[in-house]
Each structure stands twice: as C-alpha cells, then as structure tokens.
Amino acid sequence: MxxxxxxxxxxxxxxxxxxxxxxxxxxxxxDIVPPSINPETGTGVSSKDVIIVPETGVSARIYLPKITDPLQKLPLLVYFHGGGFCIETSSSPTYHNYLNSLVAEANVVAVSVDYRRAPEHPVPTAYEDSWAALQWVASHSNEDGPEAWLRNHANFDRVFLAGDSAGANIAHNMALRATEVGLCGGVKLLGIVLVHPYFWGDDRIDSEAKEPKGLAEKLWLYVCPSAADINDPRINPVAVGAPKLSGLGCRRVLVCVAEKDGLRDRGWLYHDAVAQSGWDGVVEIMEAQGENHVFHLFNPTCENAVNLMKRFASFINHA
Known part of the structure; x- marks a missing residue:
C-alpha cells in the first residue's frame, strides 16, 4: 500500500x-435521508427535492406544512445549512429533522438550499450557488416558475432568509447582495435570522483575546483560498471596506447566540454594528445561556432549543 x-x-x-x-x-x-411526509411526529409536513441548476447540480429540499386552506399564502423561508462551508447537506438527518419541525412550528413554506461545498468547490461557490437558488425561488413570485408548491402556497411579500453558522454567514451575504443586485420580480426580503453566525476577524474581541489562532480562522482560509486574510468582508462584516450594514436588504434581523459558543462575541458585535449603522430596520438578539454552538440541532428537545424555535417562528409570523 x-x-x-x-x-x-x-x-x-x-x-x-x-x-x-x-x-x-x-x-x-x-448521512442522508429522503424527503417525505413526516408521520412520526404527526406534523403533516411534506418535502421533496428539486434540481435548480442542472449544469452544476445545485438543488434544494422544499417543505410544505399541512395545508388547511388551499387559498392561503404562507410566509416563505429560504434556509442555508451550516457546516463550515464543507460538511452537511440539505438532506442530512440533522437538517431534515430541524426543517420539518421549524416548518410545522412556524407554518411556513421552506426551501433548504443544497449548495456545493469546499474543498472540491471553494468559496465563493457556496455564495454563487445560494444566490442562484434564491433567484430561482424569487422567479416564482408572479405565479411563474416550475415549482407548484411555491406558486400556489408561498407569499412573496413575506420572504425570509435564515441559516446557522456558515449558513447564517451566507444569509447575511445574500441579504447584502439582494440590495446590490436585486431579486427576480422585484421581490423584497422581509427579514433574516442568523443563528450562531460564522463571522470572524483578525482583531480579537472580548473573550477571543484569550484564545490562540483557532479553527474559525484556519478553516476560513482553507475553504476560501482566494481570501487575502481573515478580514475578508464576507467573513468579517465589520472590516474596513466591508459593504455598509445600512445596506442590508431587509427590514428586520434576528441574531441568535449561545453563551459558550466561541462565535458568541462576533454575533453580538454584528448585532451592535447593524443597530449603529443607520440601517432603517429593527435588529433583535437572543442569547441561550449555558449552551454551545448549534446546540439546538443536536439537542432539539431541550428547553433552550424549544425557546429558540418558538422565537424563530414568532419572528417570521409577527414581522
């Protein structure tokens, strides 16, 4: 050998x-699981996989809650999974189970994007794939587009982006790009939810000052070899020269952090920077005491995870 x-x-x-x-x-x-109706939980949520860009294989898993009024249009959530830009998929058990529960709780139509991952497809591929998926979703806004679940059941006046960790990073960058470029059909974003967002920077803030060069920095420079340094504005939204946070293309932002997460202070910094940017919107923050990074995915029935899901659903339904 x-x-x-x-x-x-x-x-x-x-x-x-x-x-x-x-x-x-x-x-x-x-691991992967197929789309399905979810009889085990009794939620009545259905899901299916769709190819968005045949040339690259970019796809998504679409979730539809139990429909009681076929004429009612439901909020639309576009979700980006986490995993450091290099692991997980939209069809992993972790994300499939989470989206099933979230869709049932919030009564929304959800599109969970399956972007290509590093290192085979280095960043910015994940951003380009996510943008293509978001534009594909928006193309259904005038009851056009190939997907009946979106044409018939999604309210394109109530569109949200969300993600956890690297997925939250993607959601932030997509919200900025939606302002810079615009979405198909003139679709506007109502809000974004960033759960334990993967942001970093060369300067050490708060508790980070005690830490040596760590995984967050090394991983970014590996998955994004074209980045000059860790102050690339895609990973450090408050870096000098980064797009102005006042240009976020939505009206509301919810940032969720966890007390023991090494990314906690970056989430707080982002919240404060948005609040002070002159952005014409409302930014909220929720901190889970005693919890670590993406705890809600691995322990979804604990009290803090249940509270996080309820806050997430409330943000969507009361924005």
Whole structure:
C-alpha cells in the first residue's frame, strides 16, 4: 500500500481530513435521508427535492406544512445549512429533522438550499450557488416558475432568509447582495435570522483575546483560498471596506447566540454594528445561556432549543 494515501496533510476536526493523495474525508454530515411526509411526529409536513441548476447540480429540499386552506399564502423561508462551508447537506438527518419541525412550528413554506461545498468547490461557490437558488425561488413570485408548491402556497411579500453558522454567514451575504443586485420580480426580503453566525476577524474581541489562532480562522482560509486574510468582508462584516450594514436588504434581523459558543462575541458585535449603522430596520438578539454552538440541532428537545424555535417562528409570523 502506498503510504502517501494514508498521510494526512490537513486536519480540521470535527469537519474533515485531507490526505496527501487529495482524498477528502468528511467526519460529520455524511448521512442522508429522503424527503417525505413526516408521520412520526404527526406534523403533516411534506418535502421533496428539486434540481435548480442542472449544469452544476445545485438543488434544494422544499417543505410544505399541512395545508388547511388551499387559498392561503404562507410566509416563505429560504434556509442555508451550516457546516463550515464543507460538511452537511440539505438532506442530512440533522437538517431534515430541524426543517420539518421549524416548518410545522412556524407554518411556513421552506426551501433548504443544497449548495456545493469546499474543498472540491471553494468559496465563493457556496455564495454563487445560494444566490442562484434564491433567484430561482424569487422567479416564482408572479405565479411563474416550475415549482407548484411555491406558486400556489408561498407569499412573496413575506420572504425570509435564515441559516446557522456558515449558513447564517451566507444569509447575511445574500441579504447584502439582494440590495446590490436585486431579486427576480422585484421581490423584497422581509427579514433574516442568523443563528450562531460564522463571522470572524483578525482583531480579537472580548473573550477571543484569550484564545490562540483557532479553527474559525484556519478553516476560513482553507475553504476560501482566494481570501487575502481573515478580514475578508464576507467573513468579517465589520472590516474596513466591508459593504455598509445600512445596506442590508431587509427590514428586520434576528441574531441568535449561545453563551459558550466561541462565535458568541462576533454575533453580538454584528448585532451592535447593524443597530449603529443607520440601517432603517429593527435588529433583535437572543442569547441561550449555558449552551454551545448549534446546540439546538443536536439537542432539539431541550428547553433552550424549544425557546429558540418558538422565537424563530414568532419572528417570521409577527414581522
């Protein structure tokens, strides 16, 4: 056996390992489950997979809650999964189960985007794929487009973006781009929900001052090799030269952080920066005491996870 095939050249636990022969081993987020009606929970949520860009394979899983009034149009949520831009998919059990529960709780139509991942497809591929998916969703706004669930049941006056970790980072960047470029049919975003957003920067803030160069920085420079440094505005939205936060293309923002999460202080910094930017909107923040990064995905029935989901659903339905 060629010893080089087993030689690890890069190691990013708990995400992935890269071997000398170029092989990538993902350590998490490799399981998948099919779309379905969810009889186990009694929610009545249905889901199906759709191809958005056949040339690249970009796809999404669409969720539809139990329909009691076929004439009613429901809020529309476009969701971007987390995983450091390199693991997880829209069809992983973690995200499938979470979206099922969220769609039932909030009574929304949801589109969970399956963007291509690094390192095979380095950032900015995830952003380009997510933008293509968002434009595809918006193309249904005038009751056009190929997907009947969106044409018949989505309210394009109540469109939200959301994500966790790297997915929250994507949601932020898509909200900025929606202002810069515009969405199909003139669709406007009503709000974004950023759960434990993956933001970072070269300057150390608050509790970060005690930490050495860590995973957040190393991972970004690996998944985005074109970035000059960790102050790239896509990962550091408050960096010098970053797009002005006053240009966020929505009216409301909810930032969710966790007390023990290493990204907590970045979430607070983002909240404060948006509030002070002159942006004409309302920004809220929710902190889960005693919890770590994306705890709600791994312990969805704990009190803090239940409270987070209820706040998420309330934000969508009362915006």
């Amino acid at each position: 060629d010893s080089s095939k087993a030689e690890i050249t890069l190691d990013f636990p708990p995400f992935l390992r890269v071997y000398k022969d170029g092989r990538v081993e993902r350590l998490l987020g490799t």
